[in-house]
Amino acid sequence: MSVSPYRYLFFSSFLLPLDGSCMPSLCCGWAKEKNLKEKKKKKKKEDWKKIRGYPQRRGMEKHTGSLCTNPHHLNIWKAQELYYLRMQRGRERMEREKVSELNQCKRRLRVCVATCNRADYSKLAPIMFGIKSHPDEFELEVVVLGSHLIDDYGNTFRMIEQDDFDIGSKLHTIVRGEDEAAMVESVGLALVKLPDVLQRLHPDILVVHGDRFDALALATAAALMNIRILHLEGGEVSGTIDDSIRHAISKLAHYHACCTRRAEQYLIAMCEDHSRILLAGCPSYDKLLSTHHREDYKDIIKAWLGDKVQEQDYIVALQHPVTTDIQHSIKIYGLMLDALLSFNKTTLILFPNIDAGSKEMVRVMRKKGIEQHPNFRAVKHIPFEQFIQLVCHAGCMIGNSSCGVREAGAFGTPVINLGTRQTGRETGENVLHVRDADTHNKIYHALELQFGKRYPCSKIYGDGNAVPRILKFLRTIDLDEPLQKTFCFPTVKDSISQDIDHILETQSAMSIDLGGTNLRVAIVCMKGKIVKKYTQPNPKTFEARMQLILKMCSDAMRDAVSFNCRILGVGVSTGGRVNPQEGVVLHSTKLIKEWSSVDLRTPISDALHLPVWVDNDGNCAALAEKKFGHGKGVENFVTVITGTGIGGGIIHHSELVHGSTFCAAELGHIMVSLEGPECSCGSRGCIEAYASGMALQREAKRLHDEDLLKVEGMDMKLSEPITAAHLINAARLGNSKADAILNKASTALGVGIINILHIVNPSLVILSGVLASYYQTPVQHIIKERALFSAQSIKVVTSDLEEPALLGAASMVLDYTTRRTY
Numbered sequence: 001m002s003v004s005p006y007r008y009l010f011f012s013s014f015l016l017p018l019d020g021s022c023m024p025s026l027c028c029g030w031a032k033e034k035n036l037k038e039k040k041k042k043k044k045k046e047d048w049k050k051i052r053g054y055p056q057r058r059g060m061e062k063h064t065g066s067l068c069t070n071p072h073h074l075n076i077w078k079a080q081e082l083y084y085l086r087m088q089r090g091r092e093r094m095e096r097e098k099v100s101e102l103n104q105c106k107r108r109l110r111v112c113v114a115t116c117n118r119a120d121y122s123k124l125a126p127i128m129f130g131i132k133s134h135p136d137e138f139e140l141e142v143v144v145l146g147s148h149l150i151d152d153y154g155n156t157f158r159m160i161e162q163d164d165f166d167i168g169s170k171l172h173t174i175v176r177g178e179d180e181a182a183m184v185e186s187v188g189l190a191l192v193k194l195p196d197v198l199q200r201l202h203p204d205i206l207v208v209h210g211d212r213f214d215a216l217a218l219a220t221a222a223a224l225m226n227i228r229i230l231h232l233e234g235g236e237v238s239g240t241i242d243d244s245i246r247h248a249i250s251k252l253a254h255y256h257a258c259c260t261r262r263a264e265q266y267l268i269a270m271c272e273d274h275s276r277i278l279l280a281g282c283p284s285y286d287k288l289l290s291t292h293h294r295e296d297y298k299d300i301i302k303a304w305l306g307d308k309v310q311e312q313d314y315i316v317a318l319q320h321p322v323t324t325d326i327q328h329s330i331k332i333y334g335l336m337l338d339a340l341l342s343f344n345k346t347t348l349i350l351f352p353n354i355d356a357g358s359k360e361m362v363r364v365m366r367k368k369g370i371e372q373h374p375n376f377r378a379v380k381h382i383p384f385e386q387f388i389q390l391v392c393h394a395g396c397m398i399g400n401s402s403c404g405v406r407e408a409g410a411f412g413t414p415v416i417n418l419g420t421r422q423t424g425r426e427t428g429e430n431v432l433h434v435r436d437a438d439t440h441n442k443i444y445h446a447l448e449l450q451f452g453k454r455y456p457c458s459k460i461y462g463d464g465n466a467v468p469r470i471l472k473f474l475r476t477i478d479l480d481e482p483l484q485k486t487f488c489f490p491t492v493k494d495s496i497s498q499d500i501d502h503i504l505e506t507q508s509a510m511s512i513d514l515g516g517t518n519l520r521v522a523i524v525c526m527k528g529k530i531v532k533k534y535t536q537p538n539p540k541t542f543e544a545r546m547q548l549i550l551k552m553c554s555d556a557m558r559d560a561v562s563f564n565c566r567i568l569g570v571g572v573s574t575g576g577r578v579n580p581q582e583g584v585v586l587h588s589t590k591l592i593k594e595w596s597s598v599d600l601r602t603p604i605s606d607a608l609h610l611p612v613w614v615d616n617d618g619n620c621a622a623l624a625e626k627k628f629g630h631g632k633g634v635e636n637f638v639t640v641i642t643g644t645g646i647g648g649g650i651i652h653h654s655e656l657v658h659g660s661t662f663c664a665a666e667l668g669h670i671m672v673s674l675e676g677p678e679c680s681c682g683s684r685g686c687i688e689a690y691a692s693g694m695a696l697q698r699e700a701k702r703l704h705d706e707d708l709l710k711v712e713g714m715d716m717k718l719s720e721p722i723t724a725a726h727l728i729n730a731a732r733l734g735n736s737k738a739d740a741i742l743n744k745a746s747t748a749l750g751v752g753i754i755n756i757l758h759i760v761n762p763s764l765v766i767l768s769g770v771l772a773s774y775y776q777t778p779v780q781h782i783i784k785e786r787a788l789f790s791a792q793s794i795k796v797v798t799s800d801l802e803e804p805a806l807l808g809a810a811s812m813v814l815d816y817t818t819r820r821t822y
Contacts, residue, residue, distance in 0.1 A: 108135075109138050109479075110139045110201075111474065112141040113128050113141070113143070114142075115143070115148065115160070116147065117147045117153070117353060119353070119401075120209040121160065123210070123232060126286045126467045130467040131471070138471075143171065143197060145170070145173045146190075146214040148160070149172055153380055159383055171193045171194070173189050173217070174186050179356045180323065187214075190217035190218070191221055198225050198227060204228065205477065206227050208230070211245045219248075219252040232257050234247075234249065234253065234263065235258045236424075239420045239425075242421075250272065251270070259406075271488050280462075280466040280473070281464075284406075285407070285410060285459070285466060286462070286465065286467050288388045297392070298311065305346055305348060309346050312393060312454075313395055314394055315397070316397045318399040319332070319352060319400055319418065320358070321333075322400075326356055335437060336399070336418060340376075340447075341373070341375075343447045346377075347375055348390060348394075349376055349377070350381075351378070391411065394413055395452045396416065396447065396451040398416040399416075400421035405425045405431050409431070409461070410458060410461075412455040413430060413454075414453045414455060416431075417432070417434065428456070429458075430458065432446055434446050506525070508565035510524075510553060510569070510608075510810075511813075512552075513573045513617070513803075513805040514573065515575070516575065519536050519539075519545070519549065520534065521533070521553060521555075522534070522556075524806065524807060528628035528810075531563050531565055533806070534556060536552065545595075550603070553607070554608075568813055569613065570605075570608060570610050570612045571613045572612065572615070573615065573620035574595070574600070574616070575617050575647075577661075577663050580619075582599070583614040584614070585598040600614045611816075616647070617805045617808075618649045618666075621647070621799075622656060622808070623808040628811070630766050630797050631651060634651070636651060636653065637765070638667075638753075642692070642749070642769040642771040643771065644692065645680070646669075647667060648667040652760060668686060668687050668688035671684075671685045672685055672751045672752050673748070676748075677689040687748055690744060690749070691745040691775070693770065693771060697722065699741045703735075703738065709730055714729060714733050750779040753765060754782070762794065763794065764794065765794060767798050768799040776796055776798050
């Protein structure tokens with residue numbers, strides 16, 4: 001490469017010695033220039049290494065001259081330089097990512113405020129202004145739906161635009177009709193349209209106000225789309241269907257900004273998380289308290305009511321329909337208009353909201369000529385700032401608007417609240433309730449009492465600082481915390497055990513057996529074991545009997561806790577004809593007096609707070625055999641009770657047979673003779689008249705009176721009463737008279753059972769009761785002798801159950817509660 005001579009001359013001018021010696025050669029000057037550049041380059045590298053913090057490489061200080069000439073040292077230096085350069089770039093990248101994460105954490109919270117009508121906008125507007133005033137922290141999105149977009153209700157979306165808010169979406173969601181069906185259809189239409197809007201806006205949090213059906217649609221859509229919800233004015237109670245809607249929105253919402261301490265406590269009682277509840281006050285108070293003393297209020301009054309109207313000399317009327325009783329609310333509306341016409345004061349009346357029934361209320365207003373009357377000014381909408389001035393300086397406010405019980409209290413304006421729409425809200429002393437506004441005179445008298453008064457100002461619903469509290473609350477929301485809402489349920493005692501065998505053993509029933517002599521109560525576990533039994537003589541009167549039953553049941557309930565038994569219900573076994581569907585004893589036997597048309601289910605269930613089943617004692621014995629005895633797994637069988645009387649039950653196709661009038665299986669009253677002895681039922685020749693314990697006792701007494709009962713070897717005390725046992729004992733000892741009576745009884749019972757076999761054709765006969773063991777063999781023998789060939793092989797067995805009536809009563813409870821039929 002050629003070098004310009006000017007270049008050498010340029011460098012030589014700087015290389016001339018100061019002492020004026022001769023100029024060196026051009027070649028020497030070029031060499032010096034090159035050495036100078038290398039020194040500068042080397043010094044720059046050393047400075048760069050010091051700045052970067054490179055460690056000193058061993059031997060490099062002493063052999064710097066060989067750094068550029070030794071290839072080995074050159075490769076080491078380049079590798080180390082590349083390593084430290086990569087480390088530095090990694091640190092810089094980490095710093096950039098950290099800064100990016102910090103910026104991400106500080107990103108603006110996207111808040112979507114949805115407004116449905118003029119009323120909720122008055123509460124939401126202060127919050128919207130507050131959010132808009134902090135553009136570095138929040139990003140505001142506005143959604144307008146509901147009656148805002150309807151001309152009949154003033155097209156109130158325009159006031160949102162006049163407040164300089166950009167409306168992100170306008171949703172026409174109202175189905176006209178102003179009835180219950182239209183409200184439901186409006187909710188459905190809103191749910192159809194909202195998903196697209198929420199997906200497009202993708203807010204971090206949705207602000208919903210109050211208790212409107214539109215708000216319920218908003219909360220439902222947001223909750224299902226995993227969008228956090230802040231609910232304003234939850235926990236309040238007004239007294240209409242609005243309560244249900246408001247509480248439903250509260251359960252869907254993740255955060256709450258309530259107005260009063262009572263509302264906060266109600267939300268906590270509804271198991272809402274206390275840490276997510278803000279006691280903020282009503283946002284509308286922030287505006288109305290700040291504009292309370294506007295100097296132009298007289299101009300506002302004149303603009304809406306005319307030049308001649310003075311402050312406190314006019315009435316503001318605002319009445320909405322009550323959707324749970326539309327016709328009554330329309331009637332109250334008409335009575336209010338009549339009272340206002342009679343009162344003859346200038347009245348500013350606002351149209352009702354869009355709830356079901358509003359169309360009829362407007363029709364009533366027009367029928368009475370209110371819009372043309374000189375004393376009335378009927379309007380669809382008034383801007384909130386002007387409306388609160390009109391309320392503040394009114395002589396009285398009447399109707400059922402929440403404004404009357406909330407905002408009006410801040411001014412001390414007298415209010416007349418008609419009907420039940422706001423009776424549950426907290427109010428100041430300025431509110432006079434006319435709950436049963438059923439006459440024109442009652443409302444007129446309320447106007448006379450309230451008009452022109454002034455009351456102390458009340459700040460129950462706010463102190464004017466709600467918006468700063470809500471904005472601070474929004475700043476604390478952590479978008480990284482789990483979205484799944486949690487509830488703060490009251491503590492519930494854990495179960496003792498989760499072992500299925502333990503649960504089955506401790507599930508128990510309380511059973512009651514009403515016998516002719518004794519009253520028995522028992523705790524019976526699932527396996528049929530009687531845990532504890534209580535026995536008392538059966539009182540003779542109804543009142544004493546019921547009192548004793550309830551006392552014994554209470555004692556059993558108390559003891560069940562110590563036995564670790566969980567009582568599932570109560571089963572009652574009683575003599576006589578029983579309607580098990582209603583738990584009523586239709587009429588009983590002569591053994592149990594004052595026991596006809598008795599409702600057993602209701603008093604026992606009310607006292608113990610448990611379900612109660614009632615059935616005949618014979619049917620209960622059959623149920624006991626089906627669940628715990630010989631009838632277990634048998635589809636068709638008959639149980640015959642041979643005790644004081646004769647009874648029983650029939651199980652057919654695994655179900656108990658009751659009959660059309662609940663007298664099926666009255667086996668003791670099957671007639672086996674036309675001229676037999678008299679029965680307790682009033683007939684003759686029944687099985688019970690031959691084979692029951694009472695029949696045998698009667699015959700034993702007859703033999704005893706004739707001195708024909710006692711035989712050699714038979715021990716009888718003079719003082720003991722004669723029973724059937726004495727007759728059986730005498731027969732075993734060879735008493736022919738006693739034996740003949742027992743043979744006749746056995747034959748009667750056997751013939752009766754044969755009749756049963758020929759009618760229902762069971763596969764098994766179970767004899768139960770104190771006489772069962774004696775009757776088994778002779779009855780089986782009679783069946784083989786006299787029954788049809790197809791029925792001769794049917795087996796007769798005696799019950800192994802000690803307490804069939806108690807176990808049967810328990811089985812009604814245990815079978816039903818474990819979803820089994822009987």
